[in-house]
Amino acid sequence: MILCIRFRLGAEREALLPELARLAEDVSPVVQAVPPDTLLVDVRGALRYFGQDAERLASVLRVRALAHTGTACTIGVAGNPLLARMAARQAEPGTTLLIPDTPEAVAGFLHPRPVVALPGVGPGTARTLCSYGLDTVGRLAAAPLGTLQRLTTARTGRELHEKAHGIDRTPVVRNAAAQSLAAERAFGRDELDRDSQRRALLSLTTELGLRMRGTDQVTRALALTVRYADRSTTTRTRTLPEPTAHTTALTATAYALHDALALQRARVRALALRAEGLTPAEHAAHQLTFDPTDDKLHRLEAAADRARARFGPGAVLPGTLAA
Template sequence: MTTTTTAVRERHILRVHFHLATEDPDLYDALLDVLTTLTPLVQRLPPSAADLDVTGSLRLFDCDAAALGRLLQVRVMALHGVTTSIGAAPNRMLAAMAADATPPGDLTTLPAEPDALTRFLRPRPVAALPGIGPATARTLNKHGIHHLGTLADTPLLTLQRLLGTAQGRQLHERAHGQDPRPVTVQAPAPSLSATHPYDHDELDPAAHRRTLLALTEDLGLRLRTTGQIATTLVLTVRYADRTTTTRSRTLTEPTHHSPALAAAAHDLYTRLGLQRARVRALTLRAEGLLTAQDATRQLSLDPDDDRTRAAEAAADRVRARFGPTAAVPAALARPDRTTSPRLRADARKKEQRR
């Protein structure tokens, strides 16, 4: 009997960071077009990054991943004048970490050799590992796990007791440099929007702000439910004369956290300086959507932030069981003409049942 074995081909992934002065969706799309001249396997990470699987391109270009990355940097600079930082590694997580550690205009290569990966990973703080947020980092630190080397040495069952079965296993694998996620070719990033039309010309800024709060609650819940985060928030104001004003903001950190979306929306509104404008509708749109598992959250030392997120998660569980209006911010607890149509309709149903 003949036994046939199939060798697993080593992957070669590039993480590219574009150093853009301002967010420019058209330029971002043009930069992605440059990437596809090297490989069709390009995953968008807007507003300024992308992953490439160049495994099949190395033979075509007769070079290694580092040389292909250098070629990419030259093409991007020559065609668009944009500086890049590139990480080259055997998987997406390692490529992302390498790119994060790379200054503008440079390239960092992580070979597949276990010793090289160990030297790169072990000294780094646990917060540097994709998938570890502030709360998880604090939990690990509290148990004496401060660096990835210690995390890698911690038994899997111990991590699962501390963090839960799924997260414990994922972080155990990532601490050992493992990440099986493929580079997924995606269509241009979609968006989610929420609109509130007023029954009459609304001049009251306080009413506008309550509406924005309701809209961000709606968007945040939909983003969290679908496992997505937004990189950009867009506010459109429609006036009584049917003209509109649109302003956008690239979020400091991609998020689906409703308070963060509300703060950005209120800032956009404040910058418009509407005073007593006759507003007929407000629309908020979340753009540049990413899957939540591909994102990392900046380390925060504010305990109130973790408490707010925990409360939000609890409220989401209540909404999932009893409906979207079962838990709302205090400012929206008494539905009136300034809240969303969904909240008003639910309030009317409750009154009828009484």
């Protein structure tokens, strides 16, 4: 069985994830950190070793996390990472949701859910499927594989077919928590306006850039997570042309990720941006440029950082955010 543990970590506490991973390793050595706030734990060996069921081990991990770090969590338990992740999303905060590892239980959990609840199914794919009446996972599971491949692509159709049947061959890979920084902006209502979403992205890149420059770090990639009104999410990652902490470069990449998702009619509840693969700025290689504009932007950014350090983070803001 697989545990998906989602901790209540704000951006300011995400550095706790490695410590939480070490706590989980006391129960099972197969722990995969999924920044910024999630652990996947393969407890199949631990079930035999401790003579306990998966729910009991989940309870032990919850108590240990709360006792050692004061961190609450929600846990999904299932036979593979796909189902465990979905269970963790559906569970009430601070509880454990178990999907028994039987075909009947898996079908009972999956079939009533909208297709967009499947990880990796974004608004575009969901619209295509719904236009053909495949609006629930149950109807998707009943569709022939060939039909799904004709509606999408050969690869996407097969992935949809397997996910609809609760099949996930992805192993839990033991790792260390990657160094990352994250920030999130939640909207007061379901947000459909593209400009409002882009302002939120600009706010996120401004914050992340300032935090990285304050610790002399640069990032190699950005991951954008969109949370929709139905609590489903879509995450996309893009590698930057070169490691950077400059807000201009971060914003351009964030906008490109956002545009690629084609969220024209999606009801967006929140946007989260994560800077991944952080490394010390002094170790990063930079491409030489003779563009005076680039140098000017960097000097202006440094001056703005000094003003923020003296007068607070709101002392200097992009014009779009100050309006």
